[in-house]
Amino acid sequence: QQPVQSPQAVILREGEDAVINCSSSKALYSVHWYRQKHGEAPVFLMILLKGGEQKGHDKISASFNEKKQQSSLYLTASQLSYSGTYFCGTEKTSYGKLTFGQGTILTVHP
């Protein structure tokens, strides 16, 4: 079952923050986050395993709330290079099938 992402689109000015959410109705083993720029391949950002951990990567971090089966991606002090479509992918089991959400379009303006 496909995870649900919100919001569908976000428009920011450089330096502003954004949060993208990913929710599932099923118990999850992991949540993956990818960014895809137009006409390019999805690029892996980070993975969170069940256990409620939080991860960070430069000014991009994410959390996974196992009780709510929800993950959030936090982008702070956004840069023009952050523009693209962000996808979450969820696994129900280890080595399981990765099911992607419909994506969130992030646009950062100067």
Next chain:
Amino acid sequence: EAGVVQSPRYKIIEKKQPVAFWCNPISGHNTLYWYLQNLGQGPELLIRYENEEAVDDSQLPKDRFSAERLKGVDSTLKIQPAELGDSAVYLCASSLSTEYNEQFFGPGTRLTVL
């Protein structure tokens, strides 16, 4: 380190014609995936290989789609015959078989069926 290589990058064919896509995964990655991505949507898994074995092909329309991964390295995805609704981007990805399952995607093949 070389990334996932796919060819061709673009393909335009008429309906009912056959078409094939090729993928070379990252060296040492024993897991290979084929995804389909429609415009404005996330990737959808078609088939997953562990070495030469297709371990998940439940989403592959087997009446017209076929795939192979000979020798557990390169893979080919074929459509025969193609239909108008097959127009999409076909992505190949690879990963190491670990619990983290970090997938590396190729640039994809954009298929247009006329």
